[in-house]
Amino acid sequence: MASNGGDASSIIREIERLKTEKSDIESRISILQAQLNETQIGPNGCDLSSLSPSSSPLPSRYDAASEHGLTPDMIHRYSRHLLLPSFGVDAQSRLLKSSILVVGAGGLGSPALLYLAACGVGRLGIVDNDVVELNNMHRQIIHTEAYIGQSKVKSAAAACRAINSTVELVEHREALLATNALDIVSKYDVVIDATDNAPSRYMINDCCVVLGKPLVSGAAVGLEGQLTVYNHNGGPCYRCLFPTPPPTTACQRCSDSGVLGVVPGVIGCLQALEAIKVASAIGEPLCERMLLFDALAARIRIVKIRGRSLQCDVCGENATLTRQLFQDFDYEKFTQTPVSSMTRPKLNLLPENARISTKEYKERVLNGEPHVLVDVRPSHHYKITALPKSLNIPLSSLEGQLPMISSALQELQEGNNLGSGSHPSLYVVCRRGNDSQRAVQYLHKMGFASARDIIGGLESWAQDADPNFPTY
């Protein structure tokens, strides 16, 4: 029986293997069939299939088809679109002839690209210079684990091709900047802003104004999202709404504030929808209106926003933005924000003797130096991971918690029988080493003269002192 059981399971395995092979072969056949059908319609629409010996005597290639240009495979693939009275073959064939550029293959770009590839946009461009990281995976659903460490554009294009091999995919593996934007954007009909920072948003807007392209703009942070269509149907551009950039401190990043994966997912899907509407010229695009999504409260509110501003610096009556001025404009300086969070400026508030490297701190811990370690991160950060025996006093509540530090130091002093000439050390740590400097500066002012900042925070600790320490 045992050997029979073994035989049965190996047969089952063989059947599974053959089934997989079969479905692979079937999908290859259907791709080849699609290619064949494409080539059977000549460039000027003439039907070559009648030349084939197997062709039937029926009046072939359906007259209607030559008008809308959809092949039988296209008709089959997009049939549910074609069945929609408000979409139909007209909108589908406009979509098939259109081109859409998605800037950013991240949380917003992922679902947008998947839907745009699936729906049959003629040419789909993807711009990004990032690589796929493990902490992207929870929201950037176009990427798979196998692509970690590889180009996001390469990964996204492969996923799109797997869904629809008939879409032309253009991979722009570079950052979209004022210097290359005119060149890239001019090749597309519609632009989707799926970026994650203020300078890119102003730059993409200005580029779209210069080139007269509609811009589908989406954003998501935390549990909220926003969506609107700029520079279309006489509506406003981004600068009509936000002529002056916000202060840097008002620009939250997902890498600092967090984001629930499905929130950019919802906004990215809606961006795909608006882009499809614009490209196929159906319905009412979200111009002069803005959609505000509050995921936590389960509320979507669509509000009326101002029209095009006559005073707008880039699209107003006296606007002077030319291609050359655009290319020379410094968007990072204008918004006081770097495009990439990797290049954020390092804070340097303290004299050298008030700081200590993570390596040096590690040595002191190993030597058993009596000390108090204050972790000034918010408590929800502290819950993720923390150094042993650290005391969590968030920077925002430091002022009221000074007695806690005093008593911890006092306790150590007594417990270790340190003489009056020797005091326990006081170290301060945070995530990246900025808030810890602010805290040390404040502690010095409040009489804790020995307080020292651990340079580079827990990120440095994980990098230089303990490679097993989790990073987030």
Added chain:
Amino acid sequence: MHLTIEFGGGLELLCQSVKIHHVDVDMKPGEDKLAMRDLLSWVQTNLIKERPEMFMKDDHVRPGVLVLINDCDWELSGQLDTLLEEKDVIVFISTLHGG
């Protein structure tokens, strides 16, 4: 005057993470209308608990904040001069850049 005031896009962090506030604003004696100009300073005094510079700059909301009165951009109703009415809903929302 009874009003509903809402904060979003991160501005709620300035008022202890409370997004929706149902408030009664006292009118100046002898007046029955309230202008947005007056409401801004009322909000600054009564609702904003920290980093007030993240809400207002000079006598205006700071750049990057959209003000909506009954789901309409306040640019369409006269901005600071807009006169409010009983039960109006005023939303202050910070524009998002992440994605």
